[in-house]
Amino acid sequence: MRKPAESSAPLADLIADRWSPRALDETGEVTWDQLRALLEAARWAPSFGNTQPARFLVGRRGDDTFRRILATLTPRNQSWARRAGALLVAVMVTHNEKGEVPYAEYGLGLAGQNLVLQAVAEGLVAHQMAGFDPDAVRREFALPEEAVPRVAIAVGVQASPEVLGEERDVERERAARKRLPLEEFAYTDAWGEAAF
Template sequence: MRKPAESSAPLAELIAQRWSPRALDGTGEVSWEQLRALLEAARWAPSFGNTQPARYLVGRRGDDTFRRILATLTPRNQGWAHRAGALLVAVMVTRNEKGEIPYAEYGLGLAGQNLVLQAVAEGLVAHQMAGFDADAVRREFAVPPEAVPRVAIAVGVQGDAEVLGEERDIERERAPRRRLPLGEFAFTGTWGTSALP
């Protein structure tokens, strides 16, 4: 199922096609070559002073790291993410040898966006999740104090919405994508005054 963005201006195809499905094909594979491309895309994201605060824990379906990441997800997310071809945890490094890393969270966000857009380029889908136990990730993977597990990411091959089982989840998967209109998004002069005609 494709759900391209309905935009007021033409968008790059990768941006228009990116969305976050939960319906994944439990037999679909994510190869190491594809994972390498996703991680390279994340690695080349901009960051403040080239501090590169993004790090990733990576597991492919069937391996021990995948199982351990899955166990840290909320039960609701486990209910669909087990079908992912790969699970990752994006980790933000907050300090380096020079001290506190400015804008580390912003840098991790930029890396995450690169990663999910590369997933689209690879014919895959990616769904980022706040619903996981960061402390459990920290314990399970011996994450050091200066690193903060910030978001889990399921990557896989899109499946049929029916795999989600519950009618409300199927409807949610099929629902049109929504965003604020540009008039409520970009301002000029004073807050709330639309920047665009």
């Protein structure tokens, strides 16, 4: 099911087609080659002073890492993310040998966006989640103090919305994508003065 972005200017297909479905095919495979491509895309994201603060924990459905990441998700996210082909946790490194890493969260966000756009290029979908327990991730994977889990990511093959079961979830999956209009998003001259 495609839900391309409705925009006032043409967008690159990867951007227009990217969205965050929850309906995933529990038999759809995410290969190690695909995961390598997603992580290479993330690795080549820009970062402040090339500090590269992004790190990822990676599990494929059926392996122990997947199971352990799944256990850290909220029950609501577990209900659909269990069907993902892969689960990841995006982690930001806040300190390195030179001291505090400036803009680490921004760098991790850029890496995450590269990862999800590469998922679209691979014919996959990705859904980023705040609904997980960072402390559980920290304990389960023995993260050092400077490694901060920020978001969990489900990657998989899209399925029919009906796999979600509950009607409200199916309707939410089918609903049109919405964003603020451009005039409420980009300003010029003064705050609130629409650039377009």
